Amino acid sequence: MCLWTSPQAKVKPTERGKVLGKLLFYILMILLVVLIFAFIGGAYTLGFFTLFLVLFGWCATRDPECYNIEQLLCVIFFSGYLWVTTLVDLILYLVKKDNPSLWALIGYFGGLIFFAASLYVAKQLYDELRINYIPAQLDPGTGMFGMPGGGGGIFGGGPRMPPGRPAAQYQQQQQQQGNVQGQGQIPPATRGFQAFQGEGHSLA
Numbered sequence: 236m237c238l239w240t241s242p243q244a245k246v247k248p249t250e251r252g253k254v255l256g257k258l259l260f261y262i263l264m265i266l267l268v269v270l271i272f273a274f275i276g277g278a279y280t281l282g283f284f285t286l287f288l289v290l291f292g293w294c295a296t297r298d299p300e301c302y303n304i305e306q307l308l309c310v311i312f313f314s315g316y317l318w319v320t321t322l323v324d325l326i327l328y329l330v331k332k333d334n335p336s337l338w339a340l341i342g343y344f345g346g347l348i349f350f351a352a353s354l355y356v357a358k359q360l361y362d363e364l365r366i367n368y369i370p371a372q373l374d375p376g377t378g379m380f381g382m383p384g385g386g387g388g389i390f391g392g393g394p395r396m397p398p399g400r401p402a403a404q405y406q407q408q409q410q411q412q413g414n415v416q417g418q419g420q421i422p423p424a425t426r427g428f429q430a431f432q433g434e435g436h437s438l439a
Contacts, residue, residue: 237291237309244305245371246364255360256296259310262353263292269345276339278328281321281346288313288353296360301371307361314354321346 248256266285273282295306325343328335
């Protein structure tokens with residue numbers, strides 16, 4: 236769901252949605268710095284899940300004219316999940332460690348602040364896109380991560396429309412090619428069974 240979404244998930248953002256999308260992007264960039272601090276301080280689980288959060292947020296808002304509302308749901312879920320788990324991990328870390336690492340503390344406290352910010356902004360952006368739902372006009376030759384591939388299957392293996400050609404013209408050409416190919420096929424037999432009418436021969 237978070238990487239391979241349905242075509243209906245592509246939404247054209249409003250002006251307020253674009254502002255919220257840029258704000259979410261800046262928060263994700265700050266979380267990348269938090270991720271580095273977490274890895275340096277030994278909080279590998281925090282850094283690993285933060286990487287997924289940044290990836291989903293980037294996929295959801297990478298195109299300023301087309302946001303992915305399903306991937307925004309993943310951002311909301313991961314932000315809330317990481318906020319709760321980071322709070323628990325921070326409490327356990329302070330209890331168990333006599334000399335806590337400064338890098339780890341920066342990662343934990345930075346995560347608590349910006350996970351909450353990511354959750355709030357992503358929820359606001361999701362509500363904005365859901366209330367003002369405008370399907371985005373997509374190129375059928377575009378697959379996951381913006382690579383060519385069409386929409387037929389997980390990796391977009393369907394037929395691709397040449398760039399710059401109207402969809403109606405392309406479909407009409409495909410239909411004409413199908414009719415031409417169909418004319419070369421052998422028509423089914425229209426007559427019933429007929430017995431052999433030649434002269435019979437015997438081996439004796």
